Amino acid sequence: VQLQASGGGLVQAGGSLRLSCAASGRTFSNYAVGWFRQAPGKDREFVAAISRSGDSIHYADSVKGRAVISRDNAENTADLRMNSLRPEDTAVYYCAAGARRFYSGSYYVAGMYDYWGQGTLVTVSS
Numbered sequence: 790v791q792l793q794a795s796g797g798g799l800v801q802a803g804g805s806l807r808l809s810c811a812a813s814g815r816t817f818s819n820y821a822v823g824w825f826r827q828a829p830g831k832d833r834e835f836v837a838a839i840s841r842s843g844d845s846i847h848y849a850d851s852v853k854g855r856a857v858i859s860r861d862n863a864e865n866t867a868d869l870r871m872n873s874l875r876p877e878d879t880a881v882y883y884c885a886a887g888a889r890r891f892y893s894g895s896y897y898v899a900g901m902y903d904y905w906g907q908g909t910l911v912t913v914s915s
Contacts, residue, residue: 790815790904794884797909804913805872810884810906811865818842818862821891823902824869826880826911836882837869838896847896852878874913881908 796808823838837858838847860867885902
């Protein structure tokens with residue numbers, strides 16, 4: 790499956806944005822989707838994930854209450870909406886897809902995802 794992330798840009802602190810991940814190539818509903826981010830000089834970190842059917846959703850503590858992940862299997866898309874953005878949210882955001890058997894604790898693990906998009910840069914100014 791090929792993934793294309795979009796929606797990044799420059800946002801003021803306190804603002805909001807919507808990142809989109811468009812999938813092509815294979816049956817999207819066969820894949821769990823995760824969003825990860827990598828800030829300059831830091832390791833890639835988990836942000837949010839959603840199961841194949843959308844009935845299991847997980848968030849990193851750092852974005853819990855400020856982010857909403859969703860998917861539309863008919864449209865082959867997955868979105869990440871974030872509000873109350875902070876400068877520390879500045880990073881390149883990646884969407885990823887995995888067809889493995891996920892358990893609640895495994896959505897957070899980057900290695901569970903086999904396909905990655907190219908990333909979209911989000912810059913939050915203070």
